[in-house]
Amino acid sequence: MIAAHFVPPGALRSRFAAAMSDMYQREVPQYGTLLELVADINEQTLTENPELRQRLAGANELARLSVERHGAIRVGTAAELGMLARLFAVMGMAPVGYYDLAAAGVPVHSTAFRPVDSEALAANPFRLFTSLLRLELIEDRALRERAAAILAERDIFTPRLRELIERFEAVGGLTEDEADAFVAEAIETFRWHDEATVDYATYQALAAEHRLIADVVCFRGPHINHLTPRTLDIDAAQVAMPAYGITPKAIIEGPPRREVPILLRQTSFKALEEPIRFTGDTETDAQGRHTARFGEIEQRGIALTPDGRALYDRLLAAAQTYKGDASVDYQDALTGIFEEFPDDLETLRRRELAYFRYRAVGQSSIAADAPTDDASAIEALLASGHIVADPIVYEDFLPVSAAGIFQSNLGSDDAGQGAAAASQEALEAALGRSVAEPFALYAELEAESKRSALDQLMGNDAQATPSSA
Ligand code: OOG
Ligand code: NI
Secondary structure (H helix, E strand, O other): OOOOOOOOHHHHHHHHHHHHHHHHHHHOHHHHHHHHHHHHHHHHHHHHOHHHHHHHHHOOOHHHHOOOEEEEEEEOOHHHHHHHHHHHHOOOOEEEEEEEOHHHOOOEEEEEEEOOOHHHHHHOOOEEEEEEEOHHHOOOHHHHHHHHHHHHHOOOOOHHHHHHHHHHHHHOOOOHHHHHHHHHHHHHHOOOOOEOOOOHHHHHHHHHHOHHHHHHHOOOOOOOOEEEEEOOOHHHHHHHHHHHOOOEOOOOEOOOOOOOOEOEEEEEEOOOEEEEEOOOOOOOOOOEEEEOOOEEEEEEOEOEOHHHHHHHHHHHHHHHOOOOOOOOOHHHHHHHHHHHOOOOHHHHHHOOOEOEEEEEOOOOOOHHHOOOOHHHHHHHHHHOOOEEEEEOEOOOOOHHHHHHHHHHOOOHHHHHOOOOOOOHHHHHHHHOOOOEOHHHHHHHHHHHHHHHHHHHHOOOOOOOOOOOO
């Protein structure tokens, strides 16, 4: 229970997300344009599709849409990641999922910090894809040691932020004044710095190993590298981008367009080339340049069960061969291959390919003719219209898409990093806690929704069912 004078973690998360968005709009004006574009497309989509508007409103999903973002950051050391885990815990965000990007030639492994329970997700699902550099993948020993030494020198957190995190951990919350200070100090960690902490030669040596290594090692902190708003129609957004002065990457990552959107589809615009001042540069030196920050849009669909995900992975793998093939339209090929994936809610539900949130509509108690077990009760109530099943939104990321996003913002010359064994244990040791398993979280949301829908309709009120508070 949070004491009354403390700011709730969800409110803190909303303020932090808004502050990050403001800062990034000032840093990268094109991101502001992207927000306008997405707001326009979403309004248009909802206007053209009143049923969608009604369903989203009924499922309590409309409110979060305009504030919904994910961001991405990359840190250099286990200690930095450990402190980040404590920072995000203040805002009710926990590490969810393990992503091994080394398999795709990117020398990091990652998790996503995000809220996990359904109320927190409905209020503001702000998430940060967070990657930890795997220095052990640098083969050149001298360079590896140099990178470690540079990282050991920096502190990406302000002293006041450290104090506030400790305060939160000691007393369980932050007061209004402390919350304001917390947000102001926390965004400092993610601010862009156009001055590197190293000279140009060091930057180049690290960049030659992998551009991402230079991006993490050569700056004062883990600058936010993109913030991604959620669109309801990514194809329309992709088509509209040039009219807003934005050039999208060639293809949309993830599944094809469908009647029932699944998982996550993403597109981005290329990273900006930005002037950087390196140590030892004189006023008149030609400045070096660095590309790190870009823009991305995403469309989120229904979360898949392990069976649904296995089918998705198999079909997507089959489509990969068409990615570089200029003679076929990739989206067309993808659409053809995905015909095997059922595309209506009822089949997805019956075949248990996707997760649903069940909710009671109306109050009428049918306790008298209730079937004996919960599963048949749910089916009967669905059939009689007393319960509806809404898609549960996928709140996580897709490693193949993530790799595609990483790659599109690095030169194609950076793809050669050898695959190394994934190491979830190492990431968890750095985090100081284990990562939550996404499937388990969705399954729990679904089970919980069934229980409360049944409770509501069958008159099992709070006294009858022991609550798990
Ligand atoms: C993260 C890329 C992953 C996504 O949406 O899949 C990502 C990065 O470039 O640091 O943000
Ligand atoms: Ni992203």
